[in-house]
Amino acid sequence: MELGKISPIIINLLKTVENFALTAFLQGILGASSMALGALIAVAWQPGRKFLAAVMAFGSGTLMAAIALEIASAVYRSGGVLVLVGGFLLGGILFISLSKYIDEQGGFLRKPAASRRYVVEHKMLESHELVDYLAHSEVMNALPEQERHQLAGLLTPHHAYPREVLCREGDQGDYFYFIGGGEADVYKGTTWVNRLTSGDIFGEMSLLTGEPRSATVVAVTPMELYQLDKENFANILSQSPHLALALSRKLARRLQSATDFEAIVPPEDKVSVLEPLVEGDRQMLAKLAQSSAPMAILVGTLFDNIPEAMVIGMNTNVTPWGGAFLFAVFISNFPEALSSSFGMKQAGISNRRILTLWFGAVVASGLIAMVGYSIGQGGTLLLVAVAQAIAGGGILAMLASTMMPEAYELGGSSVAYATIIGFLAGFLISASHF
The missing domain is CATH 2.60.120.10 (Jelly Rolls)
Structure with missing residues (x-):
């Protein structure tokens, strides 16, 4: 083939790659944009507990359906049972371990569920000292x-x-x-x-x-x-x-x-x-918040969104500008950012810092999605399957440890209906691509 004919092919190929990379970036931004929306609303208004619970439960159900149909099934087809099981377990272990470390460094304020968990653990450690005191x-x-x-x-x-x-x-x-x-x-x-x-x-x-x-x-x-x-x-x-x-x-x-x-x-x-912390915990939380590092809160917020953004990027070629997973991420990020921002505000963090934190997380999610796209393009099928499985396990761990418990605490057993509706919505959207 003549050099003159090869050059246009290479140029078109590079343009295609650039377009998909840009698409991954924009999809990452889109999925995380609801975090900025939630933060903007939180600095001016606090919605009712039932509303937050319903949206959080709906997003949890949608994410579960998307994980099952768009992540787990793809990993199973590409890597088999061992990759699926091992990757999901490893992702869950990594998420819980790193999340606990970030909480200990001061990042527990990024989410109400993390705040409550940290306060409870802190009180358990202090109880032994208090008995002696x-x-x-x-x-x-x-x-x-x-x-x-x-x-x-x-x-x-x-x-x-x-x-x-x-x-x-x-x-x-x-x-x-x-x-x-x-x-x-x-x-x-x-x-x-x-x-x-x-x-x-x-x-x-x-x-x-x-x-x-x-x-x-x-x-x-x-x-x-x-x-x-x-x-x-x-x-x-x-x-x-x-x-x-x-x-x-x-x-x-x-x-x-x-x-x-x-x-x-x-x-x-x-x-x-x-709210929604247990009785008597605000004084302790406010005291702990004085020593929490803003950088730890930022790192914790980004860490919570890394698995989602990575999967969005890796799925760019498969479902460009569509798919239940992107929809589920958008829905689930909104109530999390809303409740987290309100909790940060009550703990004494300024509105400016709250908004800077969440808008920065939105941009970072776009960049992480580009990294995910690069892994999907440059890696083997096995490598992509392993990466998706680890990300899927991390997302499931996040759902089980933060979103679902908080939805139940805010809304009680009625959140089951919103979760079911969310799951069905995610299933129908994912099924439409098969």
Whole structure:
């Protein structure tokens, strides 16, 4: 063949490659663009829990169908059972391990589910230290080891400053307190009654009787307090006869000496709740957020989207500008970014940083999709199958550890219907290409 005829062929081939690479980039941008949309909405408005749950469940169902029909089936045809099973398992292991490492570096704020998981694990580690710290408490020492750790896991830390009103006479009781350190004075009206120190407790009488607090407690020095809310107090009291006995002895001595000084934290001093986190976790989360690295949050956000963007890029030649997988990624990214952005906002991260984070993730997803396209073009069928299997396992791990649990927590059992509808939608879109 003459050189003059070969040159146009090469040029056309290069143009085709460039066009597909650009297509992969744009598809990556398109799939991730809903993250930017979710972040924009979150900085100005918070949608209802049911809405978030429904969209998240719908996206989860669509992703599951797309994974089964567009990833798992392709891997099985190209690489066989071993590649399918091994790749998916490896992808899941890598995702969970790296996700845990990123959380420990401060990236746990990128998603509410990651935030809750990190807070729970952090509290479990602290419970052992807290048991030792409160060992001088008569009530804590009266409990068996297992019940000590159970109680410690339910306590919420609170730092009080001098002259801070911890409890106010006449208010309804919602909390029971352990004093870990510091001192506080007890007043009946304007009359000084007693001084509380490390190891003392207060607030339990009002929770037991339902009567208003009978005294006011004011911090004298900086204090470390640990509070237990009414619901958890009732639950653990019904399960622990040792705690009931210890409290009875404490109350008997107190009544005998006429120093009944129960009180409550006033409304302005209560620890608020970060939805959708569990009761009492916001204070801990805000404290942890101060040490979280913005770069870790960024890396964590990109990490969560790498498997999806890679698959989008590798599928560019197969389903250009179509396919259930691209549709599912777009749908699933929206509620995740929306809820994550709101959680970051509540943790004190500025709107500017939130928007920069998500818009940067959108652009990065496009670049990752181009990398995926390059692997699909330059690699062997076996290499592509392995890469797709690992990515598929990572996406399934993400669904199981974040999206699906959060959808259920926000919407309850009703999310099953949205998940089924999403799965059917993904199946029908994928089936239309076969």
